[in-house]
Amino acid sequence: MRREATDEWRGWREATEEALYGPSGFYRRPEGPAGHFRTxxxxxxxxxxxxxxxxxxxxxxxxxxxxxxxxxxxxxxxxxxxxxxxxxxxxxxxxxxxxxxxxxxxxxxxxxxxxxxxxxxxxxxxxxxxxEWLDNVPVDVAEVDAAGVVRLVLVRAEDGTERLGDPVEEADAEWLRRWWPLAGAPSAGALPQGARAPSEGARTLPEGARALREGGHAPSDEAPALSEEAHAPSEGARAEIGHPRDTAWASAVSTLDRGLAVAVDYAHFAAGRPPFGTLTGFREGRETMPVPDGSCDITAHVALDACALPGGRVMTQRAALRSLGVSGARPPLALASTDPTAYVRALASAGAAAELTAPGGLGDFGWLLQTVGFPDPLHDGPADENAPLRRALLVDVADHEEQ
The missing domain is CATH 3.40.50.150 (Vaccinia Virus protein VP39)
Structure with a gap:
């Protein structure tokens, strides 16, 4: 299917790629990312x-x-x-x-x-x-039109003005149907010509992920539970089409011979996708309108559940950092009397730890953990061959997650 794009009007994925990583792109500016936002x-x-x-x-x-x-x-x-x-x-x-x-x-x-x-x-x-890598892997944006059809959103680089283009292509429609259903997206019984319906409960993996699975990695026994209910959002509902991120993550993980891959990002999951998407811009420490002209960062939250390969697990940054010894607990007040300098240092450290683990802030970021090359000699079945390494690296999410 031809995309209705011109030199002036392009899909967000193409426009963002140029705006962030082109010769005059945002990430080539001399001040670096730290000049515009804090991670x-x-x-x-x-x-x-x-x-x-x-x-x-x-x-x-x-x-x-x-x-x-x-x-x-x-x-x-x-x-x-x-x-x-x-x-x-x-x-x-x-x-x-x-x-x-x-x-x-x-x-x-x-x-x-x-x-x-x-x-x-x-x-x-x-x-x-x-x-915070995957949020800057460019993706296209889809939007529901007045007739309930999901169309590609086109953008003009010079000022960020948008308009709707053609209906989304088959691969994009299939990803949306599986991971971010919108009105007009094909149902299991009404796929576009040439599209392949995944089997019931199946994980739709990018090519890089399939290579990993064929290399002996067992499917996760905790695949995300996705709602099968029909979605009927109103005109203007939007989604970011995340399969480029799925592929990018699978490719990065495939470079490991043995070890652990971790992706940390602000994320959302199948049970609670944002109804109007998350695409935004950042410039000089402030959120701004995303204009793909190289003047600002362009970012969107990550569907980490879609990115996860078999065996992958997601936990919050708060849980991960606490299991790694980062605590926001205040030092005992008695220390101020016995060692004031140490008390001030401990108080500053506690404040920094609190920021990194704060609910509603950095603490809510998702950590996607993917182990590679660690078969379990004590496991009789293929359900979770990476469990021993995961236990050695980070304790169970349930041990540290707040209810």
Whole structure:
């Protein structure tokens, strides 16, 4: 099916790709992402220290390999990988190799031990960490028109003006039907010509994910439970078509020979998709209208349940960081009398930890954990071959999630 797009009017995916990563794109600006918004990495060094502890747990689970990789996806200016390497104990530092994956040029003065790459290295053993990467993998936007038809949203780069284009293509319609149903999206009995209906309860995986499954990874025994009820949103209901993110995540995970991949992002799930989407922009610390002209960040929340490969698990950042020793508990007041300096330091640390784990803020971010290459010799069946490594890395979500 032909997309109704011209040089002036393009789909959001194409327009965002150019606006963020083109020659004059937002992520090539000299000030870097930190000049426009704060992530957990920028909020406190506690975040990098927690990730360093996670890397140490991965190292232990891997049996202390001779070369231990830490891959920082969408590395910005290398802040996270720098902080993680600095926080490692000497014995681990001697074997650790840091990789920063970023499209922008290598910043001056970056630690010479860090390799700067445009793509993640293949065949690594260790930890791949993607903090707020998937939300910047460009996606198209769909919207329901007055007749109930789901159409591609077209945008004009110069000012962000939108209009509706053709009905969404078959692959997009199938993804929407499975993960983000909208009025007019094809039902199981009314797929567009040439589209394939997934079997009842099946996981629709991108090609990279299928390769992983064929390599011996068992399907998850906790696949997301999706509602089968019909959705009938009114005119103007929107969705971000997330299969490019599914494919990007599967591709990143496939670079691991053995280890753990973690994606951290603001997310939503099948039971509560936002009715009008989440596409927005950020400029100089403030949310703004998304205009794909290179002047602002363009981002959208991530359907992490759609991204998850077999065996993947999602927990909140609050639960993950608490299991890694980050607590917002205030220090005992008695410490102020016995050691005022230590009390002030502990109070500042508690405040930073509280920000990283705050409900309604960074603490609600999703952590998608994907283990690779760790069969369970004690497990009789294929339901969850990665459970032993997951237990070694992070405790069960239920142990730390607040009700």
């Amino acid at each position: 957990s990495v920028h909020a406190s060094p506690l975040f990098a220290q927690a990730v360093a502890r996670l890397l140490c747990r991965v190292d232990e689970a891997l049996g202390h390999p001779a070369s231990l990789a830490f891959v920082d996806m969408a590395a910005g200016r290398g802040e996270l990988v720098t902080g993680v390497l600095a926080a490692l104990p000497a014995e681990v530092t001697s074997r650790a190799r840091g990789y920063a994956v970023e499209r922008a040029d290598r910043p001056a003065g970056l630690d010479h031990r860090i390799e700067w790459l445009a793509e993640p290295p293949e065949g690594i053993t260790g930890l791949l960490f993607a903090n």
